[in-house]
Every structure is written in C-alpha cells, then in structure tokens.
Amino acid sequence: MAKELIFKSLRHEKTSDIPWVPFAGVHAGKIVGYTAEEVLTDEDKLVEAILAANKFYIPDGLPVLFDLQVEAEILGCDLLWAKNNPPSVKSHPLEGENKSIPCNCKIPTRESGRLPVILSAMRRIKAEIGSEVALYGLICGPFTLASHLRGSDIFMDMINDPAYVKDLVNFCSQVAVQMSEMYIEAGMDVIAVVDPLVSQVSPKHIERMLSEGFKAVFDYIRNQGAYSCFFVCGNATKQIEVMCQMGPDGISVDENVNLAKAKEITDRYNISIGGNIPLTTTMLHGTQEDNMKGVIDLLDSIADHHNLIISPGCDMPYDTPIENTVACAEAVKHPEKARQLIENYQVVVDDIHVELPDxxxxxxxxxxxxxxxxxxxxxxxxxxxxxxxxxxxxxxxxxxxxxxxxxxxxxxxxxxxxxxxxxxxxxxxxxxxxxxxxxxxxxxxxxxxxxx
Known part of the structure; x- marks a missing residue:
C-alpha cells in the first residue's frame, strides 16, 4: 500500500521503494481549471482538485492544502489574494509598538476562518483516498507565523528583545498544537510544520528563541500517534542539525540544499529527509526528459536510499505542466525504465542574453x-x-x-x-x-x- 511507504520511511524502516510526495498545492487547482483562490476557499473545488492530483500523480503521500496563511488570517492578518499563488500577508497586527501577546489573537477553533471548509474537505478526502494515500496536513510553523503577526520588526526584536521573540514563538507554537489536533482529528496522517523563515536564522538564535516552541509541537504530534515533518525553504544547510534536534520524524528541503550532504546529518539522527526537485528551472520550465533526469540524478547522488522521500522542493508552481510532474512520478517509481528513456540525454540550458549593470x-x-x-x-x-x-x-x-x-x-x-x-x-x-x-x-x- 502506498501510504505504508511513507509510514515506514517516517518510522525509519527499510522500504522496497522510495516514497513519492508531490506538493501539488494550488497547482492541483490548475489541473481542474480552478484558480488558487477558488481551491483555497471552496470545499467542493478543493476536494475535486486533490482527487485529480491523486489520479494524475499516483502519490504515496499528498498534501490536502498548501497555504501558510490560514492561521495568520484567523489571527488578524489581512491577506492579498492571487489567482496563481496562495495569498500573501499584507498586514501585521503586532507590528510597531503593539507588541502585546496575544493582543486580539485567539487560538483557532474549529469554527475559525476557513477551517470549517478545510476540515470538511480533509474528512471527505480521507474517506475517498485515505486508505491508500498518506495525507499531509500542512500548518504554518511557529516562527513564520510569528513573523506574519509581527512583520519584519521581528528580525530587530531578535537582537533587542529576544525574550519577546521567544514568548511570541511559544504562543504561535500553541496555535500550531491546536491546528495539529484539528487536522489529526480530520484524518491527516502526517503533520508538516512548514517554516520557511527558519533558514534565515542562525542556529544559535534558533536554540535560544525557537527550539522550545518547535519541540513542543513535534512532541504533541508524536503523542497523538501521528507523524511529523519539518519543512524549510532556502539555504538551510547550517540549520539542518538544529532542526534534527527539535525531534521531527522527517525533514523536507528545497533545491538550495545539497540533499546528499544534508542526508548525512539527518542519518546521524535517524530522521527521514525529503526533497528537492527544482521547482522552476526543472518542473515549471523544463521538459519531461529534464524532470526524469533531475530525479535520476538526485537518486544517484545519494548512496543510501533509506530514510528518503522524493518530492518537489516546495509548493509546486501553479502552471507546472502536468506531464512534467507525471515524468517525476515515473522516474521515482520506475527508475530503471527512466534511465533507459533518458540515456544520453543532455539538459539544454536556455541561455537568454541579459545585460548586467555597469x-x-x-x-x-x-x-x-x-x-x-x-x-x-x-x-x-x-x-x-x-x-x-x-x-x-x-x-x-x-x-x-x-x-x-x-x-x-x-x-x-x-x-x-x-x-x-x-x-x-x-x-x-x-x-x-x-x-x-x-x-x-x-x-x-x-x-x-x-x-x-
């Protein structure tokens, strides 16, 4: 069963095949002709989109929703919506002098914001494909959520008021725990704590201000009998070890990180690692051959495929060609066949001429x-x-x-x-x-x- 590949990997057992998790996100809407905003606000369209992604991409694991602004919206941030992307945060209720915690922020409940739509969609998707596919519930990590509330002031706070940052992150970890509880109750097998901004913070600052809150979230998920994964974006090479020390079952990185070298660290902690097919150069702008070769080259760079999950580096671009993702799936599931198809194939770089400033x-x-x-x-x-x-x-x-x-x-x-x-x-x-x-x-x- 496909989902067992994910579970075995997150239990750090040997697997017969390498698990495959396409982070379809709003791209799932593209498959069935819906905008990002439609699939993130309409239950029926979200369900239809995720079921279509499951049909096309034959995943072992699949996220139901890739939107890091769900919690921010509930806690008072205004959002800027787009047709081809998840919304972005455009206001920060705790910016400037308004540093009180939680201010007007309340821990989310099952009736907060878009959660009724999301939780109902999760239950329906669980009933449809949950017996076969490991379903991922993605939540906004405590530090990124803190930055949504505080804005860019949080980076100055880390120097001038680290105690405040730690308190704010710990509050956001309570939000993450509550979101985890609701998503697990709705049938999610894996809770992915997605925190892109961790890569922007030194390991020393992570240990001083962030670790306590993150550990609380991963401990809670484990105590509830679910699996956890820690998603990070950007060049998180220096942060991998301290991420391992927070205790997730798995870590997922993007193309900024050398997956083979990062796996040497995660293997020391017996933690699974996932990634990191390039999103734009390969998945969005490449050919089917580029995507097959990208996956095969990635597999060949890693000597030991134990504790490994293959996935895109992050949320797939909305306009990613369906055939490119299918090519990735084929290469993961049938690597020897893919090797034959791309034998002697060379990636052609589209070398557009650009002028650099003087x-x-x-x-x-x-x-x-x-x-x-x-x-x-x-x-x-x-x-x-x-x-x-x-x-x-x-x-x-x-x-x-x-x-x-x-x-x-x-x-x-x-x-x-x-x-x-x-x-x-x-x-x-x-x-x-x-x-x-x-x-x-x-x-x-x-x-x-x-x-x-």
Missing amino acids: YASLDKVLIELFLLDPEQCAACTYMLAAVEDAYNDMKDIAEYRVYKYFIKEDIARTRKMGIANLPTMCINGEQKYISIIPNKQELIAEVKKYVK
Whole structure:
C-alpha cells in the first residue's frame, strides 16, 4: 500500500521503494481549471482538485492544502489574494509598538476562518483516498507565523528583545498544537510544520528563541500517534542539525540544499529527509526528459536510499505542466525504465542574453533582490519587506530591483550573477545577504558603505 511507504520511511524502516510526495498545492487547482483562490476557499473545488492530483500523480503521500496563511488570517492578518499563488500577508497586527501577546489573537477553533471548509474537505478526502494515500496536513510553523503577526520588526526584536521573540514563538507554537489536533482529528496522517523563515536564522538564535516552541509541537504530534515533518525553504544547510534536534520524524528541503550532504546529518539522527526537485528551472520550465533526469540524478547522488522521500522542493508552481510532474512520478517509481528513456540525454540550458549593470558608473547604490517568488516564498517576502521598510531612509542614495526566479530572463540573470542560493540580496553587484534577512539599521549602514 502506498501510504505504508511513507509510514515506514517516517518510522525509519527499510522500504522496497522510495516514497513519492508531490506538493501539488494550488497547482492541483490548475489541473481542474480552478484558480488558487477558488481551491483555497471552496470545499467542493478543493476536494475535486486533490482527487485529480491523486489520479494524475499516483502519490504515496499528498498534501490536502498548501497555504501558510490560514492561521495568520484567523489571527488578524489581512491577506492579498492571487489567482496563481496562495495569498500573501499584507498586514501585521503586532507590528510597531503593539507588541502585546496575544493582543486580539485567539487560538483557532474549529469554527475559525476557513477551517470549517478545510476540515470538511480533509474528512471527505480521507474517506475517498485515505486508505491508500498518506495525507499531509500542512500548518504554518511557529516562527513564520510569528513573523506574519509581527512583520519584519521581528528580525530587530531578535537582537533587542529576544525574550519577546521567544514568548511570541511559544504562543504561535500553541496555535500550531491546536491546528495539529484539528487536522489529526480530520484524518491527516502526517503533520508538516512548514517554516520557511527558519533558514534565515542562525542556529544559535534558533536554540535560544525557537527550539522550545518547535519541540513542543513535534512532541504533541508524536503523542497523538501521528507523524511529523519539518519543512524549510532556502539555504538551510547550517540549520539542518538544529532542526534534527527539535525531534521531527522527517525533514523536507528545497533545491538550495545539497540533499546528499544534508542526508548525512539527518542519518546521524535517524530522521527521514525529503526533497528537492527544482521547482522552476526543472518542473515549471523544463521538459519531461529534464524532470526524469533531475530525479535520476538526485537518486544517484545519494548512496543510501533509506530514510528518503522524493518530492518537489516546495509548493509546486501553479502552471507546472502536468506531464512534467507525471515524468517525476515515473522516474521515482520506475527508475530503471527512466534511465533507459533518458540515456544520453543532455539538459539544454536556455541561455537568454541579459545585460548586467555597469555597477562602477551608477549614480545611486543598486540593491538587487534575487527571489524565488515574493508572493509565495515567505523568506523572499520578508527580504523584500526589509528593503521596502528601509527605503524611505535611503532613497536619495539607493534604488532597488526585484528579480523573480520563475521568469526565464530573471533565471538567466541569476545564473550570470553566479547566485547559487535564493533569496539573495546584492549591493552593487556583490552578494551581501544570502538566505539572511538584515534588519533595517544593518541594511542602511551597509548601503552607505557603497556611496561614492
């Protein structure tokens, strides 16, 4: 049975095959012709979309919903909705001087926000395919949820008021526990704690301010008899070990992380690891052969396939071609057949010509933001917000540009700049902040160093 592959992997048992989990998210809506907003707000459309994703992609595990703003909306954040992406947070009830906890924030109940729709959809999907497929309930991790409430101020708080950050994260961990309880009750087998911003924090800060809250969530999930997975985005290489120490059953990373090297760490803790098919260059813009080769190359880079789950690096882009995901599924489930199909195949890089600025002759300091997607990637959102928050104080001496890694020209520019990890902030062509979000004062001080 497909779901047993997931369970065995998360129990750290040997498996006959490698489990496959497509993070279809809002892309599931694309399969059946619905917008992201429709599948995230309409129960019937969500159920139809997830059942279609199950039919096309033959998964061993499947998320029911990939939306990290469900809790934020309940706790008072305003959302900006989009047709092709999950919503983004556009207001922060605890920003500025309003630091009280929980302020107007209340622990979610089964009647809060969109939860009645989500929980009912989960129960229906469980009844339809839950006997065969391991269902993932995705919740917003405590630190990312804290950043939704506090905004980019939280990065300055980590320096000036770490006790407040720890209290806020612990409150958000209570929210995560409550969400876990409701999702497990609705039939979810695996609770994925999705916290993109963990990659933006040093291991030392994680241990001081975040670990206690995260451990409480993973302990609760285990005590309820469910499995847990810790999702992180960005270059989390330095954070993998401290993530393991929080006690999840599995960890999932994106293409910024070398999966083989990360697995050496997770293996020491006997924790499963999942990932990390590239989302845009391969799944969105590649061919079927590119996707098969990507999976095979990934498998070949890892000597021991024990404790391994193959999946996209994060929530799949809405417009990902169905045939590309089918190709990934085939390569995971039938690797030897895939090897024959791609024998002698070479990936062709679409090398679009782009002109880089003449940084030495610029009138103003140029800040360039190389992002995955500022509307979908939380780490990218807050890196952009850091620049926007500081811009009024430096607009006379600096300007900024945003490049998005799902646009072909921006992918080519990223390659030409030699940028290996996203999000990255460059100043006058130099990579200054790689998967790290600077606070306002730090950024302004750094920009001033470049003024002629």
